[in-house]
Amino acid sequence: MPEGHTIHRLAREHNAILRGRALRLSSPQGRFASDAAALDGRVLDRVRPYGKHLFYEYGDDVVHVHLGIYGKFETHAAPAPPPRGAVRLRMATNEHTVDLRGPTVCERIRPEERDAVLARLGPDPLDPKADRERFARSCARRATPIGTVLLDQSAIAGVGNVYRAEALYVLGIAPQRPANTLGPGEVDALWDTLARMMRTGVRLNRIVTTLPEDRDRRRGRPSDADRHYLWRRTDLPCRRCGEPIRTEVLGARHMYWCPVCQPA
Secondary structure (H helix, E strand, C coil): CCCCCHHHHHHHHHHHHHHCCCCCEECCCCHHHHHHHHHCCCHHHHHEECCEEEEEECCCEEEEEEECCCCEEEEECCCCCCCCEEEEEEECCCCCCEEECCCCEEEEEECCCCCCHHHHHCCCCCCCCCCHHHHHHHHCCCCCHHHHCCCCCCCCCCCCCCHHHHHHHHHHHCCCHHHHCHHHHHHHHHHHHHHHHHHHHHHHHHCCCCCCCHHHCCCCCCCCCCCCCCCCCCCEEEECCEECCCEECCCCEEEEEECCCCCC
C-alpha cells in the first residue's frame, strides 16, 4: 500500500496539471459512471492529500480516493490512449489525462463527509499545520507497542510499514516497546524523523532512509539494495553493528528490527 509520501507526491502532480481546469470525467469501467457524469465539466478547485487519502474538491462535491493495496494512477500526455483495463475514473484536460485503476475507495462525497474522514485520522507529518501533540497524546495513553501505534492511522496518518521500521531503527527504539514508555523527547524525535524521511520520499519519489556512510556504495544515487536499513533485509547484517536483522509480526505486518541497535 502506498505510504504518505506517494499520496502527497500524487497530489502535487495532479494539482500541477488538473487544478483550476474544467475536467472531462468518465468511468470507462462503469463503476463510477453516474458520479463522473455529474461532475463532468466541473472545475477542480484543488487536490488535497492527507495521510493515505486524496480529496479532489469541486466546490460542494469531493471525490475521495484511497488507493489501498492495488490502486494506482497513470498519467498520459495528449493524445491519451484508449482506456486500458479496469479504469475506474478518467480525468482529462486538453493536455493531460489521468487514469485511476483498482482503488479501495473512489466515492463522491460532500465536504462534511470529507471532514468526518479527516476527523478519524491522526496528524499527518507532511501537513505543515499538523498538531504533533495529538500524536504525543496518542502515544502517552497507549500501552501497545510503538511499532503497532505507528500503523494506526487514527494515531498518525500516512506512516506505513517501511517508515515505521526505518524511523524506529534510526532512533534506537525497539518496536515492541510500549508506546506510553517513550519520553517526550523520544516522541518528538520520532515525529521529526518520520517527517524528514517522508519529505525526502516526496522529493525523490521513493523511500530512501539510509545515510551515505551506511551504504555499500557511498557516492551517487543509492541503489535499491542501499536505500533501507531494515526493510526486507531479514538475516542480513545490520549496517551499523553487523547483527542479523530480525523479523516478527507486529500489528499484523512484518516488523524488521535489530536487537543490538534497538534493545528491548
